[in-house]
Structure formats: C-alpha cells, structure tokens
Amino acid sequence: MKELFLYDAFAGIPLCGTEGAADSIWGNWLLMPGVLLLIAGLSGLYLLLSGGKLQKGAGLYFGGLVLLLLVQSSPLHFLAMHYLFSAHMVGHIIILLGCAPLLVLGLPEQVGPDTQNILAAVSKVLSQRPWLGWLCGIGVMWFWHVTAVFDAAFPAALATGVNLLPLLLTFSLLLAGALFAWPILGPLPAYRINPLLGVLYLFTACVGCSLLGLLITFAPLGIYHHYLSADAYGFDGLIRKGWGITAAVDQQMAGLIMWVPCCFVYLSGSLYLLHNWLTAKDGQPLWKESGLNLEGDRI
Amino acid sequence: MGKLHIPEPEEALPGVELEDNQGLLQWISSVDHKQIGIMYLWMALFFMLLGGLGALLMRVQLAVPRNDLLSPEIYNQVFTMHGTTMIFLVATPAILGFSVYLSPLMIGANDMAFPRLNAFSFWIALCGGFLLYFSFLAGGAPDAGWFNYAPLNQRPYSPSPGIDYYCIGLLLAGSGTVATAVNLIVTVLKLRVPSMSLRELPVFVWMVLINSFLILAAFPSLNAALAMLLLDRQLQAHFFDIAGGGSSLLWQHLFWLFGHPEVYILILPAFGILSEVFQVFSRKPIFGYAFIVGSGMAIALLAFGVWIHHMFATGLGITVNGFFSASSLLIGIPTGVKIFSWLGTMWGGSLRFTTAMLFATAFLVEFTIGGLSGVSFAIVPIDWQLTDTYYVVAHLHYVFVGGSLFGLLAGLFYWFPKMSGKIIPEKQGKWFFWLFVIGFNMTFLIQHALGVLGMPRRVYTYPDLPNYTWMNMLSTAGAFIMGFSVLYLGFIIYKSIKSGKKAPDDPWNAYTLEWLTTSPPQLQNFKEVPPVKSFRPLRDLKQDNPNWQLQDDPWKID
Secondary structure, eight states, rough: OOOOOOSSOOOOOOOOOTOTTHHHHHOOOEEEEEHHHHHHHHHHHHHHHTTTTTOOTTHHHHHHHHHHHHHHHHHHHHHHHHTOOHHHHHHHHIIIIIIIHHHHHTTTSSHHHHHHHHHHHHHHHHHHHHHHHHHHHHHHHHHHHHHHHHHHHHHHGGGSSSOHHHHHHHHHHHHHHHHHHHHHHSSGGSSOOOOHHHHHHHHHHHHHHHHHHHHHHHTTTSOGGGGGOOOSSSOHHHIIIOOOOOOHHHHHHHHHHHHHHHHHHHHHHHHHHHHHHHHOOOOOOOOSSSSSOOSSSSS | OOOOOSSSOTTTTTOOOOOOOOOOOOOOTTOHHHHHHHHHHHHHHHHHHHHHHHHHHHHHHTSSTTTTSSSSHHHHHOOOOHHHIIIIIIIIIHHHHHHHHHHHHHOOOSSSSHHHHHHHHHHHHHHHHHHHTTTTTTTOOOOOOOTTTTTTTTTTOOOTTTTHHHHHHHHHHHHHHHHHHHHHHHHHHHHOOTTTOOOGSSSHHHHHHHHHHHHHHHHHHHHHHHHHHHHHHHHOOOOGGGTTTTTHHHHHHHHHHHHHHHHHHHHHHHHHHHHHHHHHHHOOTTHHHHHHHHHHHHHHGGGGOOOOGGGHHHHHHHHHHHHHHHHHHHHHHHHHHHHHHHHHTTTTTTTOOHHHHHHHHHHHHHHHHHHHHHHHHHHHHHHHHHBHHHHHHHHHHHHHIIIIHHHHHHHHHHHHHHHSSSSOOOOHHHHHHHHHHHHHHHHHHHHHHHHHHHSSSOOOOOOTTHHHHHHHHHEEEEEEEHHHHHHHHHHHHHHHHHHHHHHSSTOOOSSSSSGGGGGSSSOOOOOOOOOOOOOOOHHHHHOTTTTTTOOOOOOHOO
C-alpha cells in the first residue's frame, strides 16, 4: 500500500484508494507534501504582495491554486504517472495554460511601492522583449518532452535517493506559463503588449506547440519508454483493453492534445484580444493610450 | 497626344519627358500598381480561357460512356493542368490583381510600398505560368493531379519532364506571390493616410492584410515541398521515395499544410469584395464590422489546424481522424458568422440588384452549398465513402467557383468602371450572370449525385451504369453554357473598353476612397485625401458636405 503512493518527491498521503482495486481508477487521490508546499508558498506570496488582504481577483488566483491541487492530486495525476501519456499531457496543458494564467490574472492590484516597482520592472522587460515570455512558454514544453528528459522526470527513473525532477517539472510549467501569460494578462495593463502583436504572439505559440504535437503524434511508438514499462498497479487490462487505449493510441492522443486543443486555447486567446481591440470605443484606454510613459518606472 | 505626367520629383528622373502614348511599353515597363493589378487580371482571364478549354475537353470526353476521344495519358495531363491552372494561374493572380490594384487606392496611398518588387512579382508569376505550359512542348505536361501526390510524382511513375516544369513553374509563381504578400503587408501597415487607423480599414483591405499573412505562412510549405521534389527527381534525393527511405505521406502533409490555407487564401479577398458590394448596394454599413474582421482572422488562424482532413483516407488512424474531424467542424463557425453578417447587411437595406450585387447574392447560395458539402467531409465515415468521387469535384467547384470566382466577378463588375473608365451595360452584365449561374449549377450540382452513386474522379471514362450517362451529358451541356458565358464576358469587356460609355468617378454612390479619384485614376492616385473618420470615408465626406453632387446613377446610365 505504501509503495503504491511513493511516486513523488515526497511520500504521498492517500486520501482514498485501496490496493488491488484494479477495476476502478477513480479512487486514487492523494496529497503530496511537495505540491502542498508549493501551493502554500504561492498562497503566502499572494498574502505578502497584498499586505495580508484578499483583493479583487483573489478568486482567480486561488482558483488557479485549487486547479493545480486537483491536477496534482486527482486520478489524472495517477494515470499520468503510471499509465497514460495523454493524461500527462492534459496535466501539462492545464498547468501551463490554465493555472499559470489564472495566477497572473489574480495578482493583487493594490501593492506596496517596492512591490509595484518590481512588478513594473518585470512587466517592462517582458513587454519590451515579448520573445522572452514566448520562449519560456514554448521552450518548457519542448524541453520536458525531449525523450531522455521525459523519462528522467519520473520518480522510478532514479534508483536511490529523492527525485526532485517531478516537482521541478510542475514548478517550471507554472513559472513558464506565468511568464508566457504576463505580456498579455500582466497585472499592469499599461505594460501589456499591443493586442495585434498579442495575436501574432499566440498564433506563433500555436505553431510551436503544433510542431511538437505533430512530432509526438507521428513519432514511432516506444521513443517514450516510461509508458511501455510493466503494469505496476494492475490497471493495464482496464486501460488498454477496457478503455481501448493502447500504447500507440495513447501516444497519438498525447501528441494530438498538444496539437489541437492546445492550439485552440491559443487561438481563442487571439480572438479575445482581437475582439477587445476591435470593439474598444474611441478614447477607451488601450495598451498605448493609457497615458503611461512606457519608459517610466512608477505607475 | 500630350505629355505623360510622371508623379516623381524632378530630381528623381531629371530631364525625362514622355508622350502619353507609350503603347505596350508603358505596360511592360510599368511599376504602377494599377497597371500591374490590371495585368494580373488579364493574366487570370488568359489562363482561365486555357484552363476552361481543358475543362471542356474533359467534359466532352465524359459526355458519353466508354469514350476514347482522349487517351488515359492525355486525360491525366488535361485534368492536372486544368486544376493547376485554375488555382495557381487564374484564382491566385485574380486575387492578387484586385489586391494590388485596390489596396493603395482604398487606403489613400499613391502606390505600393515597393513598386519594383510589385512588377517583379507579376512578371515572375507570369513566367512561371508560361514555363508550366511549355511542358506540353517539352515532352509532356504534368500528370499527377494539381495536388501532385507522391509516389505518382516520382520519376518511375511520371518519367516525362512535366512534373519538373510543375515544380519550377509553381516555385516561380509562388515566390512572386510571397513577394506580393510582403509588399501588401508593408503597404497597408505603413502607407495608410495618417488619419486612417487600422480600425477604420475598409473590410476588403482587412481581408487583404489577413490574407497576406496567410500567404506568408502557407506558401513556404509548398515551396519547400517543390524544392524537395525537384531534388528527388533531378539529383536522386529520397524525400518522397519510399524505397530510398523517404515518405510519400510527407508530400501530402507538406502539400495540404499549404493546400488547405490556400482555400482560404483564395476566398478571403472574395469575402472582402463581397463586404464592399453588399454595403454599397444595400445602402448600409456592414453588419458587425468587428465580427466580419474577427471571423476573417479566425478563419486564417484555424486554417492551419485542419489540413489533416484532406488525409482521412490515408490510414492515419481513428484517433488522428477524430481530432481533426472536430477541428474541421469548428471552421464552419466563423464562415457562418460572415454569411449572417452579409444577410444582416442586406436586411432592411435599400437593395439595388446590379450585376455585381447579383453575383454577391448568388454567392451566398452557391458558397453555402459548397460549405455544407465541406462540412460533410469533416465527418470521417462520409469522407471515406465519398473521397475520390465526383462529390469532391462538385464540392471544390462550389467553393472555388461558387465562392471565390463569384466574389471576384462581383468585384469585376463593381470596380470595372473605376479600372477602365467605362461602363459595362447592366443588361449585358445580367445576361452573362444568368448564363454563368445556370451553366455552373447545371455542370456541378448533378455531380454531387454522381459522386454519391460512386463515380470516381480522375478516371478518363466510365461504364454505362444506370443514370451515369444522362447525368454526365447534363453536366457537359452545363459546361458548354459556362464556356459560352465566359467568351461572352470577354466580348462585353472588350466592347465596353473599346466603345463603352464613359464612367463617372463615383458611379455607385460608394463609400470608400478609390471612388474619390478619377475613373480611371491618373498615375498619381490622389493629390489630397480628406481626413478619415470611419471605414466609410467617402460616405462621411459626402455627409459632411451637403452640397456634394451625386454623379450619374448607373441605373440611369444603362
């Protein structure tokens, strides 16, 4: 029983689920201290920034954290760690394009002067060099799907000691997703990039993730070894035969999730930006009409 | 005869004085966007006659079962050249012709950003077309379809040099198209009259801008594939050669990564034309400007995520097919938004059914038929059943002819007075419209049924199966009516240019800046452009000047 949940940086605390219940996967929930620490740290960061008060948008921020907890504790994570590349990909995309943008959108508006300066400095860098955020958002997906890195990012990959790579993976996705979202959804609207540039930003991101998805979809079966290993927990029959998700189908689905729904998120974002830009009334503050001197340091 | 006014500063062309009667030289050496635009349109008409001749040859061959007028080898060359010509040498030059002619005029500019590059693009595209046709004299035209699938395009299956000419011809034409796209983007972004913000661009110019980005993103895939194929054929590379470790499926990926966006490349400018025509002849602003521009961009963005639906029958697997079936269905949404925007524009408007408006209205019906048959192909089992049948032929013609060409013809009749300074009599225009519409539907509507009955495309003849003969005969009769109508179009254009009535500057009481200048415009489009306050600047100008005299109404001119 203990071994069943020893698959992350720190031992997990099972919420429910029993050994040998190979006919149902949905009971396999667990809380992992590593993830809990990360969430606690991010909650603390919010309180630090907001001066201990919940401000407007806090729901988005903490909604992002709850989503992160769900992705990391639910049976989706169990499937992702042991059986399904496609579940793994769904988890990545939710963290990168769901949790991270929610955290950025929910950052507190009223912050102290020092924090304001830091936020302005970060925003300025990312606004003036949008390729930085772009490279983080796309690069992180490509990096973690290099086959050797991918296989190493599972706890079983290391025979001894504690493998911190899974936690690093989650954290890096969150950080890269935040940096990617920042030029478009950042807390200081005046530093957001031109919406039309934003459309290009998201469209090229779509191309970037499409290429990765295409490679995974049409790559020969077996280049990602992890999911071809032995059936550790007895669910192989259920998943491969009961659900009909063979290893080949699973790899294709993983690639296709990266390719099609992921792109759909980027394209929806593009259309949202475009709609706002086209329907903005004359005189309504847009990215450049806010009166802010982009060279200035203080808002 | 008088002096030719050259809109260049004296120091740029010191001492140059020309008579205004330079004849053909003035066209060949021109870098003026209007002349280049018109030459693109002449090029499209010329190749349309050639491509149409190929189509009639095919329809004669298919008029009766077991016909042996054309051999299978010649038939393969004819249908390949018909498709290639119509896509690359008719539709593409026609949209580029309208784009380079109208974009500078509609944004208040005097020329394209790079006039010499504009001329280069046209001439290289024309040379590409001639090279393609030179293949007939060089040992045989390409014969693997306009999509040129591997391994049919490899030497063992197509030893004549036709495919090599296909590669070189399309590479030249494609390079010209990419260069024009760059030119249009820079022109629209940098040469607009200063008071015209992007949110005040006429819808046509928006579509041209979006389309140019689409060209930049899509054509490199085709150009790369053509270069790889040329290496395969000339230097024994193995990109698409399975025996040598290549992949024939790779050709299809690269081709359709270009080919599906190409469908939108050919339709988006037509959408722009229709948006202008519907506004002017409904006497209303476009219904949902933001939606019509946004949906154009949505189409362009989605265009790159659906190409796999051209490959459902290649064995990519249920999973892949399922995902792309869903994404392909999505693209119907922005297209539907446009249709409703145009209907909304017409709704409650003061409609004037000129020939241009008739083509625009007919477009709504024909393109919707093509769109719905397209949606049916997104459903995998239907695709498997109907792929490679005449249902596909019917579908693609309803999209390319009922969609793109109807839009382009609406544009031709709408802007002809501006381009030529002459009026096409409405009566003659309407004769052409009805002949063309009847011929088109007679030719292609029945092909849906032929496809469902199982008649395969790209096969030079067919057995005498029940219903096949009369259906094919009907289709052939329709094709001849279409052919006749195109000749009639050539005749009325020629006659109008030669002896038509002079067109006023603003014959339709229109909304956009090109109607502010003379018909036809001088070399220098504008000496002065009024401040732009909306996407209907000329209408604003008229409203702000109560004494503005409307010119002759073409309803009375005819």
